[in-house]
Amino acid sequence: MMVxxxxxxxxATGLHRGERGTLGHQRLSxxxxxxxDQPIYNETRDTxxxxxxxxxxxxxxxxxxxxxxxxxxxxDSESVxxxxxxxxxxxxxxxxxxFAFAVSDGSDLYLARDPIGIKPLYYGQDDGxxxxxxxxxxxxxxxxxxxxxxxxxxYHSAVGxxxxxxxxxxxxxxxPVREHCRRIRAALERAVAKRLMSDxxxxxxxxxxxxxxxxxxxxxxxxxxxxxxxxGIEHSRDLLAARRVAGHLDTIHHEYTFTAREVREALPQxxxxxxxxxxxxxxxxxxxxxxxRLAAExxxxxxxxxxxxxxxxxxxYYRDIPDAAALHRELRRSVCSLHNINLQRVDRLTMAxxxxxxxxxxxxxxxxxxxxxxxxxxLRTLPDGRRVEKWILRKACxxxxxxxxxxxxxxxxxxxxxxxxxxxTALEHVVPPAQAGxxxxxxxxxxxxxxxxxxxxxxxxxxxxxxRVVLGNVARWSDRQHDPR
Numbered sequence: 001m002m003v004x005x006x007x008x009x010x011x012a013t014g015l016h017r018g019e020r021g022t023l024g025h026q027r028l029s030x031x032x033x034x035x036x037d038q039p040i041y042n043e044t045r046d047t048x049x050x051x052x053x054x055x056x057x058x059x060x061x062x063x064x065x066x067x068x069x070x071x072x073x074x075x076d077s078e079s080v081x082x083x084x085x086x087x088x089x090x091x092x093x094x095x096x097x098x099f100a101f102a103v104s105d106g107s108d109l110y111l112a113r114d115p116i117g118i119k120p121l122y123y124g125q126d127d128g129x130x131x132x133x134x135x136x137x138x139x140x141x142x143x144x145x146x147x148x149x150x151x152x153x154x155y156h157s158a159v160g161x162x163x164x165x166x167x168x169x170x171x172x173x174x175x176p177v178r179e180h181c182r183r184i185r186a187a188l189e190r191a192v193a194k195r196l197m198s199d200x201x202x203x204x205x206x207x208x209x210x211x212x213x214x215x216x217x218x219x220x221x222x223x224x225x226x227x228x229x230x231x232g233i234e235h236s237r238d239l240l241a242a243r244r245v246a247g248h249l250d251t252i253h254h255e256y257t258f259t260a261r262e263v264r265e266a267l268p269q270x271x272x273x274x275x276x277x278x279x280x281x282x283x284x285x286x287x288x289x290x291x292x293r294l295a296a297e298x299x300x301x302x303x304x305x306x307x308x309x310x311x312x313x314x315x316x317y318y319r320d321i322p323d324a325a326a327l328h329r330e331l332r333r334s335v336c337s338l339h340n341i342n343l344q345r346v347d348r349l350t351m352a353x354x355x356x357x358x359x360x361x362x363x364x365x366x367x368x369x370x371x372x373x374x375x376x377x378x379l380r381t382l383p384d385g386r387r388v389e390k391w392i393l394r395k396a397c398x399x400x401x402x403x404x405x406x407x408x409x410x411x412x413x414x415x416x417x418x419x420x421x422x423x424x425t426a427l428e429h430v431v432p433p434a435q436a437g438x439x440x441x442x443x444x445x446x447x448x449x450x451x452x453x454x455x456x457x458x459x460x461x462x463x464x465x466x467x468r469v470v471l472g473n474v475a476r477w478s479d480r481q482h483d484p485r
Contacts, residue, residue: 190365208238270289
């Protein structure tokens with residue numbers, strides 16, 4: 001299991017053998033690189049923690065906990081350990097961050113996953129024993145049922161599972177546009193600032209689209225030498241737009257141009273790490289793979305614009321939703337579904353290169369605030385009849401960037417980078433279109449939609465000696481595009 005997850009943390013390896021089981025940890029050193037290896041123990045060494053992610057209210061927690069505990073490291077995970085000693089199962093609800101962690105407390109075990117499911121966690125049974133890991137590949141040897149650990153949930157061996165967070169179901173509030181803009185901007189500024197907490201260099205993905213450009217613009221206020229990263233095919237729209245934003249913000253910009261041959265050669269590795277054959281997810285994973293690889297040469301932490309489309313109505317299919325109330329419900333549902341779709345892609349493809357991805361738009365304060373914004377301000381109909389996605393977000397941030405970037409039309413990552421133009425060439429050797437119908441018929445439970453998806457399914461099935469666990473946990477991006485009436 002440890003070997004299967006080494007890419008997530010190549011800097012150190014740690015084991016804790018407790019009364020009832022073993023905890024293992026592969027460390028990516030970000031907070032207190034010199035002294036923060038895990039497992040981390042309490043003062044009496046009868047309680048241990050292994051954790052993945054980042055706790056953004058660590059400084060506030062540390063200040064309070066230091067009055068009653070001897071803190072041996074500067075690692076944010078140590079604060080979770082001592083908070084558990086004081087608050088027991090309520091510890092997870094007091095954390096602000098992205099996390100998956102396990103605490104061994106004598107004969108008891110406490111597991112928790114962050115509110116939105118930014119960091120992954122899976123669990124299953126092995127000869128009657130509970131096993132868990134950050135990725136499915138570490139559990140692919142199991143013959144029993146393996147499933148995703150629910151987001152916003154904790155588990156205690158003496159109590160069972162309990163939900164501690166749900167995406168707020170708030171009704172829109174009518175306020176002046178200027179006030180909505182002020183609130184959005186203030187919450188976003190706070191969300192970015194707290195995610196700069198790191199003892200190693202932090203950079204940002206920059207596709208040249210609205211979301212990543214906003215994140216870069218706000219980050220640049222706090223970082224003198226900000227490294228930004230962009231990829232695409234030669235002369236792709238993303239590369240051109242990213243250069244413009246990087247020049248405007250005066251960042252240290254890096255870019256990489258990939259080809260159909262490189263996509264074809266990298267696809268088995270991309271799909272192995274992604275743990276999915278979903279067509280939409282794989283398409284966006286391809287440029288994410290190359291961007292992560294590029295960024296990992298310069299930084300260990302990366303900020304991304306993930307989540308803005310779900311909060312502010314960025315996807316094309318939202319335009320087909322018939323009324324404001326239905327759109328409001330669908331946007332909330334979209335946020336709730338991120339954990340095993342887009343967030344899975346961000347986590348797996350960054351961590352494939354030992355890079356930690358952070359998502360400011362999915363700060364819980366900003367998520368709650370977005371629920372109060374009327375849908376007609378998110379997907380705005382202009383006097384000429386045009387509908388502008390993420391209109392209120394553009395207005396809130398229009399002073400940060402050139403107008404042609406703020407009002408640039410929405411493009412999916414795979415479209416703007418030019419990935420979609422290479423797909424057919426990259427896949428023609430895997431499942432030829434003429435054979436796709438037969439392949440789909442042989443795998444009726446997979447719901448394969450195209451020859452392209454058949455190829456991804458075949459590559460995923462061949463990536464593991466036993467692929468049942470992985471194939472059994474594939475979520476479908478297209479499932480979210482239903483009629484919400």
